Amino acid sequence: MTNYVGKAEKRTDAYEKVTGKAVYATDVATQAKNAVYMHALTSPYAHAKITKLDLSKAEKAPGVVGIITGDEPGANWELFPKDAVLAQNNEVIWAGQIIALVAAETLEQAKDAIELIDIEYEVLPHVLTYWDAIKSDTPSVIDPMFGKRNTASDRPMDQIKDRKSPNVVGAFKLDTGNVDEAMKIADVIVERDFYTGKKTASQLETPLAVCEYDPYGKLTIRSNGMGIHGVVKMSLSKMIGVPENKLRVLAPTSGASFGSRLAPIMEVLVAMMARKVKRTVVYRLTREQQFTTAPSNWPVISKIKLGAKKDGTIVALDFYVGEEIGAAINNSYFTGRMAASGANPVYNWGEARIDAEAVTTNTVPAAEYRGLGVPESEFAIECAISELADKLGMSQVEIRQKNFIKRDERDCVGEIVTSTGISKCLDAVAESIKVDEPSVQDGTVWKKGKGVAAGGKQNTPLGRAEAKINFNSDGTVTLLLSSDENGMGATTALKQMAAEILKMDIENIEVLARDTDVTPYDNYGASSRTTYTTGNAVKAAALDLIQNLREAVGREIGVHWMNVEIEGTKAIIKGYQKKEIEIASLFRPINFFEQGNYGMMKGTPVVGYGVYCPAPVLQWGEDGRCDRQWNWYQFAATAVEVAVNEETGQVKVLKYACAADTGNPINPKLVEGQIEGGVMMAIGFAVTENHYYDNNGKIWNANLGDYRIPTILDVPKADDTYSHICPDSLPDGPWGAKGMAESITIAPGPAIAEAIYQAVGVRVDSYPMTAEKVLKLIKEKKAKEAGK
Incomplete structure (x- = not known):
């Protein structure tokens, strides 16, 4: 079989995972030899001055081999804000920030030593929310780094002037120039504020890293992080x-x-400690620290004003996005641009004004989280679109279809949308849930309603990807990759691409992955980039291998390479010497007693190399527009039916349908898995998950009991779920494919919000849509109706 692209091939890691043979970072830590174990002292306060820090007793404690604090010498923090790793200047700026790390012979000894650290604090005023942080007289969270970090933006209009608060540290601004005039001709205007809460990714395996130190000073790191080349290796080299x-x-x-x-x-x-103690070091965050110390998402405060004509044509968007980025400035200008980009690819706005700000707070620093701020900002957009439809008496589907950006049209930033299957996605989910038909009520306190929403998310230009393919002397093939495999099945899809080009049995290809001493460079696997960027690199490597094999076979048998075709493990010779040859038969071992190379031994294995580096054209106009700032856009739509208990406010998702535009899918089964997992994640994001703080600014629900990630009981039964793939080929994608996993999390939340409105007549404007919040709105609605 040689036709692999577009087929539901089984995952390359399936056997290892289902049999328990897969080696996780936890297994590496368990098997580490001659290791010491780290544990952290973290701040109990959101903001405080450290007035005393005495390590003497801890240093003398049994088993202790080393202690690190924020003043550890030998680190260059220019590329990464130091305060996002260790407290500095005797000041802590969020509850959970690491103050000191103790390494000991056992984890228990490290924990015991932490208890011996004599530390005293002077508690300082803190700001936990956007609303407090944005005040002009508010305490500054991290202002001294502002000027340096903010200069990274390449758009002149993003430089902040006359800040209303010292905590505004990043921006994205766009104005097409005529928003106010366009609003004047609108027949209907929707104006509302929205908020999405702070979340934790909650992986089952908490953050963990192991660093081995050898006698020659080499550090070998194994972790469950991302980006072995572009993030970890290069950053570590420059930082320490x-x-x-x-x-x-x-x-x-x-x-x-x-x-x-x-x-x-x-x-x-772990690298800092390993270099200090010259031992293997193991460090793993506890479940609580996963919430309080590891990065979270970006909560978004949105203020939206949307104007439309009677026929549903949208004429203007006025959109403010405020992002809570926590207590560290890490690409703050970029976070604003990312969240604001949710307004770009989906709808024709007529005129648009977008104002995004990144705002620091004394909470755990924000970082990348599935969707990069777009699901948060598009919650407001989609809810406003739904309300607009209700005011105009139009269907949820009709108003969206009327205003969608079409393929090859420009969005409000000026970028051409080269691939969009959003219209097909919306039709597919609307048909599955019958959203234009009212829900059938059963006469109980559970009132049913239906909702639909759509969304799109950009793919960020994140550097190059490389791939290498070896054709070995026995005819087998090794595909060498450094791309991240975070459970989505990317390695399987990349292997399918190689098999397709090589016309080779996929079982003949072995993947060697993620080892910086062996596998080629890949930046990292974020922003749904792997299928597109690494996929193009694999395609180039396979084509390069075929050409190199043609030349090698031609040299060996004495024909021009143009008369050689490669099909799997065979060489097809054309012309007078027409024949088929097993390529492996042309490899011969070295004759030890003779000089020179024999057969195809020279260059064994025959190697193909591919590299792909997308290059957006970031030439900003005076109005803040450009022809291309992102690589491409991914799109999805979701429809749901929910039941809302009028007496308790509880929300149940009874049915959902989700459709994704993947371009041409490489492996449909993997896409379906991403859809199902993404919807479940989005339900948690919208309905159950949130950080809650005590009086000291510490997260009090930092555990899987009180932080409610959804379980199988929170999603509909399999017969009531529908997954659709609605491809629109991406011109420069491999086989027209593109990524899709992030876009899945955009639409479920606003679809649920609209379904709640259809069920009980209240509009929820914030995440999570808890029973308490919904019940309060129901009571307010009834009280208002009773007062008429």
Whole structure:
């Protein structure tokens, strides 16, 4: 079989995972030899001055071999904000920030030593929310780094002037120029505020890293992080001064990421300690620390004003996005642009004004999280679109279809949308749930309603990807990759691409992945980039291998390479010497007693190499527009039916349908898995998950009991779920394919919000849509009706 692209091939890691043979970072830590174990002292306060820090008793405690604090020498923090890793200047700026790390012979000894650290604090005023942080007289969270970090933006209009608060540290601004005039001609205007809460990715395997130290000073790191080359190795080399040829990074099987593992915090800390104590170091965050110390998402405060004509044509969008980025400035200008980009690819706005700000708070720092701020900002957009439809008496589907950007049209930033299957996605989910038909009520306190929403998310230009393919002397093939495999099945899809080009049995291809000493460069696997960027690199490597094989076979048998075709493990010779040859038969071992190379031994294995680096054209106009700032857009739509208990406010999702535009899918089964998992994640994001704080600013529900991630009981039965693939080929994608996993999380939340409105007549404007929140709105609605 040689036709693999577009087929539901089984995952390459399936057997290892279902039999328990897959090696995770936890297994690496368990098997580590001559290791010491780290544990952290973290701040109990959101903001405080450290007035005393005495380590003397801890240093003398049994088993202790080393202690690190924020003043550890030998680290260059220019590329990464130091305060996002260790407290500095005797000040803590969020509850959960690491103050000191103790390494000991056992984890229990490290924990005991932590208890011996004599520390005193002077508690300082803190700000936990956007609303407090945005005040002009509010305490500054991290202002001294503002000027330096903000200069990274390449758009002149993003430079902040006359800040209303010292905590505004990043921006994205766009104005097409005529929003106010366009609003005047609108027949209907919707104006509302929205808020999405702070979440934790909650992977089952908490952040973990192991660093081995050898006698020659080489550090070997294994972790469940991301980006072995572009994030970990290069960052570590620059940050702690270890030459790259003294660093090796390997990635064991991942227990998921969702983007939050991109910050190399764990890897930096184990490397620093390993270099200090010259031992193997193991460090793993506790479940509580996964919430309080590891990065979270970006909560978004949205203020939207939307104007439309009577026929549903949208004429203007006025959109403010405020992002809570926590207590560290990490690409703050970029976070604003990312969240604001949710307004770009889906609808024709007529005129648009977008104002996005990144705002620091004394909470756990924000980082990448599935969707990069777009699901948060598009919650407001989709809810406003639904309300607009209700005011105009139009269907939820009709108003969206009327205003969707079509393929090859420009969005409000000026970028041409080269691929969009959103119209097909919306039709598919609407048909599955019959959203234009009212729900059938059963006469109980459970009132049913239906809702639909759509969304799109950009793919960020994140550097190059490389791939290497070896054709071995026995006819087998090795595909070498460094792309992240976070559970989504990317390695399987990439293997399918190689098999398709090589016309080779897929079982003949072995994948060697994620070892910086062996596998080629890949930046990292965020922003749904792997199928597109690494896929193009694999395609190029396979084509390069075929050409190199043609030339090698031609040289060996004495024909021009143009008369040689490669099909799997065979060479097809054309012309007078027409025949088929098993390529492996042309490899002969070295004759030890003779000089020179024999057969195809020279260059064995025959190698194909591919590289792909997308290059957006970031030439900004005076109005803040450009022809291309992203690689492409992914799109999805979701329809739901929910039941709302009038007496308790509880919300149940009874049915859902979700459709994704993947371009041409490489492996449909993997896409379906991403759809199902993404919807479940989005239900948690919208209905159950949130950080809650005590009086000291510490998250009090930092555990899987009180932080409610959805379980199988929170999603509909399989017969009531529908997954659709609605491809629109991407011109420069491999086989027209593109990524899709992030877009899945955009639409379920606003679809649920609209379904709640259809069921009980109240509009929820914030996440999570808890029973308490819904019940309060129901009571307010009834009280208002009773007062008429």
